[in-house]
Amino acid sequence: MDLYLGIDIGGTAVKLGLIDSQARLLARHEASVSFDAYKTPISLTVQTAARAFLQQEQLAPEALCGIGVAATGQIDSLLGVVAGTCGNLPDWEQTPLKQELEACFGRPVTVANDANCMCLGEGWVGRAVGCPNYLGLTIGTGIGGGIVSGGRLIEGARGLGGETGHIRTHAITGRLCTCGGRGCWEQYASATALVKQAQALDKSLRNARQVFAAAPANPALDHLLDDWITEIAAGIVGLVHIFNPELILIGGGVSQQTERLILPLARQVQAAVMPAFARGLRLEAASLRNDAGMIGAVRYFIQRQLTS
């Protein structure tokens, strides 16, 4: 049996999974990367967690065909290096993940952006199976994106492609973004943006789930939700006109809100794109949820092995 280690590195946790060539998740493990306020570099925590996981599964690294890593940030997937960050993850930028993990485990490693991996995971065993042209958008702290066109992940020159959250939908008078720009899409359409605005109406709201729960009894909040959906739709409409996808998958915690997000968003996008682009276009919630990143990371690894 071909066995792979899938690793999904986020800002607060690392998820690890033992995955076979049929995308079956045989075992999983999760560890905090922020337990000591990042005094231990994330990459070191990942190595420790991976070693412990393999030990727990009684597997030597030699038993693995390889290691696929999905990582937060701008990932240079040619070199397997963290090429940029917009947030405040200390010591994350310039981390040579591929080199470090290959030295640690003696197995080949690929590293790709987490949203790109989510997108590939959905194409492997999720909602986008058999679909050669689709977008995967993760709505959370920011907006992550993955674009598959003609069956191929669009990565660009250095693997940085698909950074959809920084499309400037409000370029002139927009809010400042963590990237240093102004008016980026994610400043209006991320879950963070929703919660920030909702807190101006009701300080007690702490997360998007609470905003959705409170909206039916609060007309101002309900209106805010409508505006937020319009902001999400605005970015998606632009992407649809560029890539002409047949499917758009929405990931992130908010994607569980079928009635109050997915369905109205699908209707808005359908109505706003040029008619020829709307034909056959579907917008749905992604299906793999928390495991999408590590499953997609292994898919990325296998595809890279096949093409190199």
Ligand SMILES: [Zn+2]
């Ligand atoms: Zn930005």
